Amino acid sequence: MDxxxxxxxxxxxxxxxLAGTDGQLLVVHHADPxxxxxxxxxxxAHTLST
Known part of the structure; x- marks a missing residue:
């Protein structure tokens, strides 16, 4: 991603x-620690707070 x-x-x-849905998915993107x-x-976040 850019x-x-x-x-x-x-x-x-x-x-x-997602349980209780008709096949809906939650997709979570994450970086390796x-x-x-x-x-x-x-x-x-720092750029947005300044």
Whole structure:
């Protein structure tokens, strides 16, 4: 994924079936802990708070 403020993010994803629905999924993207991509969301949050 390319983010306009921090550049390239390498993310994994998990697909979770939502119980009680007709096949709906929740997809969660996440970076590996300690990876360069894991540091970048904090950079975005800092940019938004200033």
């Amino acid at each position: 983010h306009p403020q921090v550049g390239r993010l390498e993310l994994r994803y998990e697909r979770l079936l 300690g990876s360069p991509s894991a540091q970048k969301p904090a950079q975005v």
